[in-house]
Amino acid sequence: MPSSHVRPTILALLLLLGTCVRAQEIELTGRVVESGGEMPVEFATVKAVDPATADMVTGTTTDPAGRFTLSVPRAGLTLEVTFLGFAPTRILDVTTAEVGTIVLRPDGETLAEVTVTGERSTTEFRLDKRVFNVGKDLSSSGASALEVLNNVPSVTVSIEGRINLRGSGGVQILIDGKPSVLTSDNGNALGTITADMIESVEVITNPSAKYQAEGTAGIINIVLKKEEQRGLNGSVTVNTGLPNNHSVGLSVNRRTEKFNLFGQAGVGYRTFPEISRAVNRDLATGTEVRSEGESDKNEQFYNLILGTDYHINDRNVLSLTGHFAYELETENAVTDFRVSDPDGMLTDAWRRTEATEAVNPKWQYELNYKREFDAEDKDHLLIASALGNSFTKDQSSDFTTNTIEGQALFGDQRTATDFGETEYTFKLDYTRPVSETVTLETGMQYEFNDVGNDFSVSNRVDDDYLLVPELTNRFEYKQGVLGAYATSAYEGERWGVKAGLRVEKTDLSTLLVTTGTDTEQRYHNLFPTLHTSYKLSEIASVQAGYSRRIFRPRLWDLNPFFNIRDNFNVRAGNPYLQPEFTDSYELTAILVAGELSLNAGVYHRYTTDVVERVSFVEENVNIIRPVNLGSSRTNGAELNAKFRPVDWMTLSGDLNYNHFDRTAALEGVSYDFSTDQLNGRAVTKIQLPLDVEIEVAGNLRSGYRTVQGQVSGYGFVDAGLRKKAAKGRLVLNVSVRDAFATRIDEQEARQPDFYLYNYRRQGRFVIVGLSYGFGKGEAMEFAGQKQF
Template sequence: MKQITKLLYILFILLTAASVNAQQTKPTASVSGLLHNEQEKPLDYATVTLLRAKDSSVVKGTLTNDAGNYLIDRVTAGKYIIKATNVGYQPTFSAAFEVSAAQPAVNAPLIKMRQSSRTLQGVTVTSSKPLIERKLDRTVMNVENSVLAAGNSALEILERAPGVTIDKDDNITLKGKQGVTVMINDKLTYLSSTQLAALLRSTDGTTIQSIEIITNPSARYDASGNSGIINIKLKKNKQSGTNGSLTAGVAYGKNFRDNTSLNLNHKVGNLSVFGTLSHGDLTRENIIDINRTVISGPTTTYFMQNTLMKRKLHYNNFRVGADYNTSSKNTLGFVVSGDHTNEYNNNKSVTKIGSTPFVVDSVQNTPTSVNQTYRNIAVNLNDKLVIDTSGQEISIDLDYSKFKNNSFANNDTYFFLPDGSVQHPSLFLRNQTPSSIRIYTGKVDYTYPINKTLKLEAGIKASSVKTDNDLRAEIESSGTFINDTSRTNRFVYDESVSAAYFNLGQTFKNTSVQIGLRAERTVSTGNLITYSQVVHRSYLDLFPSLFINQTISAKHEVGFNFSRRIDRPDYDNLNPFVYYLDQYTYEKGNPFLKPQYTNSFELSYTYNKNINVTLGYSHTTDASVDVLYTDTVKKATYKTNENLQTRDNYNININTPYTITKWWTGNLDVTGFYQKFKSASLYGSMLSNGQAAFQGRATQTFLVPGYKFELSAFYQSASSYSIFKLKSQYAVDAGVSHSFYKKKMNIKLAVSDIFNTRKNRLSTDYGSTNLNLVQKNETRVARLTFTYNFGNSKIKARKHQTGAEDEKGRVKSGG
């Protein structure tokens, strides 16, 4: 509570200073006006520039609001013209007008803008964004109009983003590095890898506009995520009035899937209201084959395990909000989002055990059923005050998020001899695992353009997180279930983070420089209540950043950036609960896991705004990775997380869109990387493991009258990670879309992994662990999606980022 009080006090000081500053700099005169298109509709968020009439020199600029109005203050006497620009429209100039001291408020002449289009053999072609777009500090994947996005979930679309891979456990990797922070609409998800996978799997791909990949974020962002940030932008409303879209889709691989979503937007006067509702039913299969060898003294035991996992997911997601313009400079808003998901898992595992290879001495049959419910809700209140037209503004965010997960699991094990007779009595286990996470955050961001070339950004943030995980384990004895004291456990984790940052950016003629510094103080307590074991930590860290961009000529640009990052452990990775696949295979968390720190460097080159090349290097200390341990007494293998000494990553990425003809375009993205892991004490011996690897994706787009075809191919070479060696994989996707009924309706057909080739294959032979694993998900899926757009098509909601993004990114949500 003290942190929130301090936050509000600093906020009051900033608002007071801003108000005094605004009062002390009264403008000589102001210029206002209105922008329309050819249909007499207002053009919102268009760029308006005030020019001197005598030489067209730039004085200052601004953006139009939702109603197409603009206001430019602090204008001295003289003759001026207005230049208006907007995406998809021709640049337009107003007639000349005069500003004088005798007339403090001037209404500029109305400007009507014409849409920019050209005719090609009777077909009107309008400008559209490329699938992959490279910007100064990020790479953008524009999936809104992509055929391959139709019917896919957000997780499946993310897997197609440049440099992104998703492993068998749904961990997201960027350019060969784990530890990615995922945001949705500039807001942290506060979910760990498992929960995040469930959320993304239940997010309809048709609601996504673009995916932004930020490999080296500035000090404005939370310092978590050694691989950078992936920001998923959902579609936003774009015009006054009422509009919306309805999407319905079906899919089939080995199992049937369906999805529907409704998006509605309404704007009247100063009030904008928006909402999205999504529903889906998803069934998929996952086959895992594990062969492992356990050496215990003079005895060697061989395990051959085959598991069929069938998962059914029924989800309902919603997101509603509103923005209200209390004045031309201030906007209040709120957003409420929620997730109501039921998941049913039925796993069938058969393990053959022998003392010699391929000879079976006994068989274990382990059917497992897991029913889980996810009930998540997040509330954001925000306020944005534009202090003046120079760009000075302040924004405030208050967030509350609550995640509830309840899991019921039955794990039965039957023991047989090779001839099918019973070896010994069956083992029956069951678990109930209620867990909850509550997150409170507050943040303030302030932007102050000191002059035309120098800008200051500063802000503060406070967050408080509490997780409560209660594992209630039971074992069957004499026909009744009793408490299993060896597994029952309760783990409570509290964490608070206080942060402050500044960015200072300077623009020269051909050079731009930005330096930043972020400070974060973390206080955490992990309480393993059952065993009265408490882990307390308190630490203060500084995270500097530096960005330099140099324009050499019209066709050549180079850049350099540096940042320091932190990865705090996911909440579930700290939880020491044991989760069984069978009595010989399980996983558990590590309450002593420490945060890892990464220094990242990146050098970039852009040719002709088209070909992009980046060279990157990062050094991580206390690197947190998945490892396997083998209990040679119980002959069980289990997965957990450990801190290794260091991890070094070298990478190069080449991305280029290209045009072969007017109807054939494409994009090529290739990433090469080498990462080395070192540890002096893993399994009591030295670890030094590294391997060079590469991955690439080529996408082709073909346009014919009324139709759009896309073809995408992916390949990843063999690589290594921690103690594991991973084999190569590849896949080919294809899709076609057709728009009709005045382009208000669209139908898309897409097939992912056409040749059903994508599978995960890994192995390890380190210490006492010898294992080979092959995992085949249900990747070949055909999807048919129908979309109907209705109402006005250009309502535009205010872009907004809440303050709870970093904490949400560490919550796990099943899947």
């Protein structure tokens, strides 16, 4: 034990040592401003770096006035100041406490690169997918996600919102890599995501085992923007258009050192007019029913998105996002019906008027956790997410019949729909690079859907409406899919390969409550995948891939009941429908030489138990029902090209051709046939003086045979103009879609005992929008339309 006079001596020495250590610390103060106007830069990163090791010693961020205070352990360190969009500034060998004013200058090279990427949509090729980076294509200004998809190579969208990839349906649509109620079958909800919200579209024609096996034609993943510039940023947008397309939107983002807070709000009103014609002809009796009508669907919507990313530290991020939308829908339609006898003489005629009202509240919420295990290797990741969706619809329709000639076959009716869907997805993905060239992936996912649909029909009898029991029902649908996967990838300087295997277990049950009829399906499936690529030279490479896919029937494929909006053309489901499976092969060559880029490929798909919608006609009533109908083989080729002959012009286009062979029989009738299909798109973009740009896009869809008839081809033109002002903060957009109103959905079905014809056209849409951006960067051009 030390003596009593030694203890004070030791204590004094410790206090002296502590004082010496504190004396070496330096408290640095200073201010960060922009060049030119010397505006303060809030949330600029200020780091003290050891010049010998280049490691960060400590750091901080600036306050709203651009000021900072930073305690460093010693003199002689390097001070590094950075902020998005500005060139880094370094001060070497800092020895004084007062650093003074630090001026950040715009990073010319970085800004130029952002401008090129942001203004033009571009396509880049990965080992197992193509990424379409959505620029500010003028014809898409104020457009929906469906119209953006229509600009993506190999993707086509029909007037009804049906999405095809290389001419085939059964596409799995994801939002940020996850299923969403926005992509479900209850309507064109996907059309309510605006182009200005989309960062990129990933087209995965041969998905690896990492992705769900759903979608026989492949996967389309829509990646939404998430603005993360530090400070307060945002934009206000006002849109107006013909027919009615009026909206006001606000997008706000605030980024701090730990949090990224973002929100979007919008309110608007839109109208979708449509004209339609139909012919139902009974070839056995010679009678015919013709209908011709006009309708307009009006949507009033309010939406809100709130979310935050919490950066726990440099390697862990927790994200929480919530969406809410409230829609009020009205639809008015007038349809004239005419019935003719075998001699073509009019026997009956009436006018049917529809008035529909609906209220649609929608929710979506997501919790996501991301962990990076290695600060130097950002690809060593663990991502866990939980996603919930809810969509409900309370709809009522009144149908009034006015007899013009003879007798109306249908009187006044009233329908009511009470629809509800919830969907939950839980996902865990782990990525582990074991070397510079080898990467392993594994994970699992569980998705559960619970849907109920109440539908009732009442006929007017005298002054009362009486329920029609045989047309009133409740249908319940539940499906759970549990999947697990593992992949291994090697990617060297010239050659790469990726192999994987996924297993999925499906539990599906349906119940028609009215009759007590139920069905159950349980099955397990293996889905192997293989992808490879080889770099021939600095400008050329080839890719090849194989995957096995599945299409599982959804609610509207299975529900045996139908809506009676048009009593002569009705859609019904088939509760005994089985899934279809596809084996997909492809080979692609890529050439990038200067201002020219080419992508040429061939592909083959073999599908079994094809789900096909078939018309069954009785007494001139066309009931369209899905059935499993044989197998199909598709062979195709596609070409995508982009060329910039001069600085002020860009030319791009894509062409897709496929030959389709079907082998099928139903109830002793052969449905074998072959057909060819061609889709193309050509775009010209021109940069004019005074920061004005124009763009014209021409689209071609050829006709093709179907299992019972023919779909007609069509062409249409989109155009746009943009004018920028105030250094990009103010943007004026004018866009015209389907400029000549030639985008028409026309179908015929010819069979020995009946003939069917259907025609639909929506017409021209013109949108004018003005967007102003505040904070850092240009106007974000959020269109303010409803989210989902």
